[in-house]
Amino acid sequence: MEELLQQIDAYKKEIETTQISSLEELEEFRIKYLGTKGVVKGLFGEMKAVPAEKKKEFGLVLNDFKQLAETKYETAKETTVNDQLPTLNDLDLSLPGDAIAVGSRHPINLVRKRIIDIFHRLGFAVADGPEVEDDWHNFTALNIHENHPARDMQDTFYIHQNPDWLLRTHTSNVQIREMEKGKLPIRIICPGRVYRNETISARAHCFFHQVEGLYIDEHVSFADLKQTLYFFVQELFGKDVKIRFRPSYFPFTEPSAEMDISCLICGGEGCRVCKHTGWVEILGCGMVHPKVLENCKIDSNKYTGFAFGMGIERITMLLYQINDLRLFSENDVRFLRQFTSAS
Numbered sequence: 001m002e003e004l005l006q007q008i009d010a011y012k013k014e015i016e017t018t019q020i021s022s023l024e025e026l027e028e029f030r031i032k033y034l035g036t037k038g039v040v041k042g043l044f045g046e047m048k049a050v051p052a053e054k055k056k057e058f059g060l061v062l063n064d065f066k067q068l069a070e071t072k073y074e075t076a077k078e079t080t081v082n083d084q085l086p087t088l089n090d091l092d093l094s095l096p097g098d099a100i101a102v103g104s105r106h107p108i109n110l111v112r113k114r115i116i117d118i119f120h121r122l123g124f125a126v127a128d129g130p131e132v133e134d135d136w137h138n139f140t141a142l143n144i145h146e147n148h149p150a151r152d153m154q155d156t157f158y159i160h161q162n163p164d165w166l167l168r169t170h171t172s173n174v175q176i177r178e179m180e181k182g183k184l185p186i187r188i189i190c191p192g193r194v195y196r197n198e199t200i201s202a203r204a205h206c207f208f209h210q211v212e213g214l215y216i217d218e219h220v221s222f223a224d225l226k227q228t229l230y231f232f233v234q235e236l237f238g239k240d241v242k243i244r245f246r247p248s249y250f251p252f253t254e255p256s257a258e259m260d261i262s263c264l265i266c267g268g269e270g271c272r273v274c275k276h277t278g279w280v281e282i283l284g285c286g287m288v289h290p291k292v293l294e295n296c297k298i299d300s301n302k303y304t305g306f307a308f309g310m311g312i313e314r315i316t317m318l319l320y321q322i323n324d325l326r327l328f329s330e331n332d333v334r335f336l337r338q339f340t341s342a343s
């Protein structure tokens with residue numbers, strides 16, 4: 001018994017002086033003291049040789065010793081494992097990080113946003129409506145008569161289940177719906193996707209994007225139309241741009257006009273983009289036809305208004321010098337990536 005106690009004391013001193021500074025030394029310590037054939041197990045095995053009246057005292061000493069070995073092991077484990085982890089000094093914070101692939105806005109989206117922002121500053125609100133429309137809102141209310149070529153089965157996508165339904169061919173349907181609400185004045189722009197039954201080529205597609213605008217109030221004149229559109233093109237294309245109006249015809253406006261801007265590429269000198277005329281057509285416009293106002297139950301003797309419509313693809317092609325309409329819908333990332341830093 002005395003001998004055992006002395007042995008335990010010796011082990012205690014040994015444990016207290018043991019240096020553990022690596023994972024290998026930690027494992028060595030564990031095997032020696034706490035392993036299945038280790039010192040602690042061995043001393044517990046001696047219990048049976050201890051006289052009955054001393055068992056309690058010996059047990060307490062032994063438990064105390066076991067605790068000492070375990071605590072030493074646990075604290076050493078914590079410090080050696082932590083030492084293995086890299087510290088702040090081991091990290092080079094100046095190294096480049098892993099690149100995160102950033103997407104980009106679609107050019108049609110970029111230009112649509114710019115157009116909306118410009119008209120916003122003039123007090124135009126954005127209005128939205130259905131892409132699947134009935135004949136009235138897409139054609140009849142707009143004074144487009146029954147035999148108009150746009151109504152041909154060849155030119156418009158009709159819905160099988162109901163011959164009165166079709167994919168809208170312009171966003172004018174939104175403006176008709178807005179007028180029908182009967183709240184005046186109206187000052188809105190209507191961006192959206194529209195559909196035409198066209199053979200797909202560099203210049204034509206079966207769907208594209210449009211922005212139409214409508215301003216209705218008392219005393220709205222053609223001068224208001226001209227100044228509004230002049231402000232718009234100067235904001236979009238720059239202060240040097242010139243505009244000109246050519247007489248035209250639309251069933252829903254009277255008078256009607258096409259608006260050209262001076263060619264951005266050659267500045268009016270004549271080039272391939274402007275087909276050597278110095279001018280590029282960018283939109284159609286006019287004073288809202290009295291018949292259209294009456295169709296929407298608006299008194300055409302009291303109210304007048306102007307309207308205009310433009311293709312976003314066309315404007316985008318001019319701004320970024322893109323020569324094929326198909327690029328907008330093919331989702332080729334070599335094309336789309338070029339707009340990553342644009343906003």
Ligand code: 2NL
Pocket residue numbers: 172173175176210212214250252253283284285286287288289292307308309310311
């Ligand atoms: C073009 C020409 C235009 C309109 C759209 C319009 C809408 C209503 C009443 C009257 Cl509800 N007009 N819209 C007017 C003139 C021209 O678009 O070439 N678009 C691409």
